[in-house]
Amino acid sequence: MKTTEHKLTAWQAFAHAKCPRCRRGDLFITGMYEFKGQEMHKTCSHCGLVYEREPGYFYVAMFASYALNVAEMVTLAVAISVLTGSSNPWLYVSIILGVAVVLSPFNYRYSRVMLLHWLTPGLHFHPEMSEDKAE
Template sequence: MENNNYKLAAWPAFVHAKCPRCRRGDMFATSMYGFQGQEMHKTCPHCGLTYEKEPGYFYVAMFVSYAFNVAEMVTAAVAISVLTGSHNPWLYVTIILAIAVILSPFNFRYSRVMLLYWLTPGLHYHPEMSRDKIN
C-alpha cells in the first residue's frame, strides 16, 4: 500500500543539512567538525538537485554567515558583561575571537543550508521526491 501523504518535517531536515527539495539526501559529504574540511555534494544523492545554481551562488551565504557572526559576537559580549562585570577589553576580544573561530564551521554550513532552504526563490519541498527510489 502506497502512502500518498508521505511528508518529512522541515526542521529536522534543516538541522541535519538535508536537501531542501526532497529532505532525504545529505548536502554535505563530510562532518561539520573534522580535519578534512567541509565538502558539499554538487548534487543531491537522493533527488539529483544541483545545489549551486550558478557560479558564485554561495557568495550570498557569506552575508548570512556575517549575520550569524554579528549575533554570536553581540550575545557573547553581553554574556561576558553580565557574567564577569569586567571592563577589560582583552577579555572581550579573547573570548569573542575564540567563539568566532569555534563556530566558524557551524556558520559556514548553516549559512548555506539557510540560503537553500529559505532564501532561494522557487526552491520548494516536493513530498513526492521524498519516497524511496524503486530500482
C-alpha cells in the same frame, strides 16, 4: 510503495543539512569539524537537485554567515558583561574571537543550509520527491 518513515519536518531537514527539495539527500560529504574541511555534494543523491544553482551561488551565503557571526558576537558580549561585570577589553576580545574561531565551521555549514532552505526563491519541499525510488 510509499513510505512515511523518511518524512522529516522542515526544521529536522535544516538541522541535519538535508536537501531542501526532498529532505532525504545529504548536503555535505564530510562532517562539520573534520580536519580535511567541509565538502559539499554537487547534487542530491536522492532527487538529483543541483545545489550550486548558478556559478558563484554560495557567495550569498557569506552574508548569512556574517549575520550569524554578528548575532553570536553581540550575544557573547552581553553574556560576558552580565556574567563578569568586567570592563577589560582584552577579556571581551579574547573570548569573542576564540568562540568565533570555534564556531566558524558551524557558520559555514549553516549559512549554506540557510541559503538553500530559506533564501532561494522557487526552491521548495516536494513531498513526492521524498518517496522511495522505484527499483
